[in-house]
Amino acid sequence: MIDPYDVFKYYMAIKLHFGSREYNCIQYHYKTSATQKSFYQRKDRYHFAKLGRKFDDTGTMIDFMVSQFINQKEWVGDMLGKESDRIYSEYRKRHESLTYLFEQDLRQLAEKVDAFDDLFCVPDTSPYPRVVAEHMAGSVLLESVVILNKLTGFMELADNSVSDPIVWPGLSRLIRQYDSFVSVDKDAARKKVLRTFTN
Secondary structure: OOOHHHHHHHHHHHHHHHHOOOOOOOOOOOOOOOOHHHHHOOOOHHHHHHHHOOOOOHHHHHHHHHHHHOOOOOOHHHHOOHHHHHHHHHHHHHHHOHHHHHHHHHHHHHOOOOOHHHHHOOOOOOOOOHHHHHHHOOOOOHHHHHHHHHHHOHHHHHHHHOOOOOOHHHHHHHHHHHHHHOOOOHHHHHHHHHHHHOO
């Protein structure tokens, strides 16, 4: 069991991480301005106690919270229940098979474009880069988009070329901030890209 106040501190750090480009919870060791006073003033603090009882270690709890935030479950009360457990289970499965799933996504993407660079262009059919549009359509994992950005930095260009002021800012922030939680061997991933798009 993890102390409710500690759960709250990690929750606030991860919430700030996904809500701001300026703050990286890993770099700041999950430190925020959250205080015990602010915790005890919250009417929903019993949710933190309930969440703390689910975990024996902070690493697992952090993974759980990240899985919820990337699925737009940002209130602690929404992180409790069967759906949250299902989301976390699927998150773990994806991360355990990330190399394989990334390769599957690459193969699927290769069938839809003439060249690798086409993935990062904004097509006539969408206001977003092709690879992001494929993710939004449900055919490519968010993790694969993050890995491709790790390899190419395409989000810099995308932020300057996408004109959508409503959906894009939040989506761009999600892709960039999730980067800290997606571990990948970049050399191996680069080889998979070359193998897939040069055959």
